[in-house]
Amino acid sequence: MIIGLTGGIGAGKSVVGAMLGELGAHVIDTDKVGHRVYEPQSEGWRKIVAAFGRDVLESDGTIDRKKLGAIVFADPARRRDLIARTWAAGATYVDPAVEGEGHAGIDAMVAAVQQRYPGYRFRLTGPVETHHDRLRFTWSVAPANGPDYVKGTDFAVLAADRLQAVTGFFDYVDQSLVAKQ
Numbered sequence: 001m002i003i004g005l006t007g008g009i010g011a012g013k014s015v016v017g018a019m020l021g022e023l024g025a026h027v028i029d030t031d032k033v034g035h036r037v038y039e040p041q042s043e044g045w046r047k048i049v050a051a052f053g054r055d056v057l058e059s060d061g062t063i064d065r066k067k068l069g070a071i072v073f074a075d076p077a078r079r080r081d082l083i084a085r086t087w088a089a090g091a092t093y094v095d096p097a098v099e100g101e102g103h104a105g106i107d108a109m110v111a112a113v114q115q116r117y118p119g120y121r122f123r124l125t126g127p128v129e130t131h132h133d134r135l136r137f138t139w140s141v142a143p144a145n146g147p148d149y150v151k152g153t154d155f156a157v158l159a160a161d162r163l164q165a166v167t168g169f170f171d172y173v174d175q176s177l178v179a180k181q
Helices: 013-022 030-036 043-052 065-074 076-086 102-116
Strands: 087-094 099-101 120-124 129-131 134-143 150-159 162-173
Touching: 043 065, 043 076, 065 076, 065 120, 076 087, 076 102, 087 102, 099 102
Parallel strands: 087 162
Antiparallel strands: 087 099, 120 134, 129 134, 134 150, 150 162
16 A cells, blocks of 8 residues: 655654554655755766856855845846756656747746746745655745745656656736736
């Protein structure tokens, strides 16, 4: 029997997982699996450091995702480089508002969103959960020091450790802000 535990931060996944472990179940913590992709000295970590330098590292050697994001999304050439390193050549992205295909299409999509919403920031709101060649993550977009504009959940398929397909869903859209756009 396989049991999957899902839920947001603080939902009790770790507590239930520990209880199942005490009963003899084999528990796989997908948060830990997902973080291994870019833990210090891993292949993913080396690729990020080679591309963006040691300035994206915390003092303990882990990747500082906020610093990396600030670099990547401020410089179109660096953004394209990161897309080429992390997305498969024929990859696709689709959500209710935008879509892109291939490196150029995904880059154009990201650039268009950044142009339409300058100063807005994308942030992960929970762990990246993984199993097999699949992953899931929750996120939000908000103006600097402002309320969340959109919250969503994305599901992805990996191919050779690169994103092959991402399908996004909006869980929440602030309609009062939509009217102002």
